[in-house]
Amino acid sequence: VLLQTTLLDVFAKTGDLNNACYVFDEMGMRDIASWNALIAGLAQGSRPSDALELFKNMKVEGLKANDVTVLGALSACSQLGAIKEGESVYNYIRDERLDDNVIVCNAVIDMYAKCGLVEKAYWVFDNMSCRKSLVTWNTMIMAFAMYGDGVKAIELFKQMAQAGAVPDNVSYLAALCACNHAGMVDEGVRLFESMAVCGVSRNVKHYGSVVDLLGRAGRLEEAYKIINSMPMVPD
RNA sequence: UGGCACUAGAAACC
Numbered sequence: 001v002l003l004q005t006t007l008l009d010v011f012a013k014t015g016d017l018n019n020a021c022y023v024f025d026e027m028g029m030r031d032i033a034s035w036n037a038l039i040a041g042l043a044q045g046s047r048p049s050d051a052l053e054l055f056k057n058m059k060v061e062g063l064k065a066n067d068v069t070v071l072g073a074l075s076a077c078s079q080l081g082a083i084k085e086g087e088s089v090y091n092y093i094r095d096e097r098l099d100d101n102v103i104v105c106n107a108v109i110d111m112y113a114k115c116g117l118v119e120k121a122y123w124v125f126d127n128m129s130c131r132k133s134l135v136t137w138n139t140m141i142m143a144f145a146m147y148g149d150g151v152k153a154i155e156l157f158k159q160m161a162q163a164g165a166v167p168d169n170v171s172y173l174a175a176l177c178a179c180n181h182a183g184m185v186d187e188g189v190r191l192f193e194s195m196a197v198c199g200v201s202r203n204v205k206h207y208g209s210v211v212d213l214l215g216r217a218g219r220l221e222e223a224y225k226i227i228n229s230m231p232m233v234p235d
Numbered sequence: 236u237g238g239c240a241c242u243a244g245a246a247a248c249c
Contacts, residue, residue, distance in 0.1 A: 002238045009239060036239040071240050106241040139242045146244075170243055177244040205244060212245050 001027070005034045012041020032066055039072035048076035052085055065092065067101045074107040078114035086111045102130045106139050113143030137165050141174040150182025157191075169200050176209040185217045204235050 004027050011020035024030070024038045035058055042051035055073040058065060065073070070093055077086035090108055098104050105128045112121035125132075125140045137160040144153035157175040160167060167175075172195050179188030192210045195202055207230050214223035227234055 005238045007238095012239090031238090033239040038239090040239065066239095068240050075241080101241095103241045108241095110242065133241085135242050137242090142242060142244085173243055180245060203243095208246085209244055215246090 001029050001031055001034065005031075005037055008034060009037040009041070012037055012045070015045050017042060017045050017047055032063060032069065035063060036066075036068045036072060039069060040075065043072045043076035043079065048079040051076035052080075052082070055089075065096075067098050067104050070098055070104060071107050074104075074111045078107075078111045081115050083115040083117065086115055099128065100130050102128075102133045102136060105130060106133070106135050109136070109143065110139050113139070113147055116147055118143050118148040132163070132165070134165055134168060134171070137163075138168075138170045138174055141171060141178070145174050145178035145181060150178040150180075150184060153178030154182075154184070154187060167198070167200065169195075169203065169206065172200055172202075173205055173209065176206060176213070180209055180213050180216075183216075185213055185219070188213045189222075204230075204232055207232075207234070 004023060008020050008023040011017070011023060020038055020041050024034065027034060035054070039051045039054050042048065042054065051072060055065065055069065055076070058069070070089055073089045074086065077089060093099050093104060093108065099108070105124060109121045109124050112118070112124065121140065121143050125136065137156070141153050141156050144150070144156060154175060157167065157171060160171065172191060175191050176188055179185070179191065188210055192206065195206065207226060211223045211226055214220070214226070
């Protein structure tokens with residue numbers, strides 16, 4: 001079972017979903033990890049609706065979804081924007097007390113955000129019983145940045161430092177993105193500069209973000225300077 | 236003492 005699940009997972013991770021399904025179908029014995037590997041693979045691949053179907057089938061077969069299982073199911077809901085399904089997964093999570101796991105909470109926040117319900121995402125963020133991780137903060141900042149309110153995203157970014165979390169390059173990207181959406185040019189430039197000061201590595205996305213920000217503000221010379229200062233190949 | 240796990244922008248192009 002271990003070897004077959006490993007094989008299944010390799011297929012799933014490389015996006016070869018047909019072979020992943022084939023291995024799954026041909027397995028004599030399957031345990032929870034076999035199901036999880038396929039559900040997650042389908043969810044992150046091109047077949048999130050099949051992932052949800054498999055998730056439902058699991059119950060029919062009398063298997064109990066665990067924390068890893070619901071992550072796959074939530075990921076599928078996020079991709080599909082399937083809020084109804086997402087809420088029912090969340091209900092299950094609460095019934096089974098799986099929400100004492102930060103990773104599960106993070107996935108719920110992300111699911112709500114991707115389904116466009118930023119307020120609910122924030123409610124979960126605010127009321128979660130477990131300790132917030134860096135990913136928790138990043139997910140919520142990104143949610144505000146993309147689907148909601150740039151100002152709130154920046155507020156949260158500042159708040160995370162007060163809470164003792166150290167922003168990484170994803171946090172900065174999320175905050176920069178918030179500036180792009182909200183047109184907060186100076187704030188964005190400040191953030192971009194503080195990355196260097198704080199020793200957070202920049203990648204091409206960070207550069208792209210400020211360049212876009214400056215470009216839209218008509219500050220083309222500055223944008224051009226930044227492009228020329230890039231230590232990597234611009235895309 | 237093994238296998239499955241959460242977050243990554245915009246524009247342009249198609």
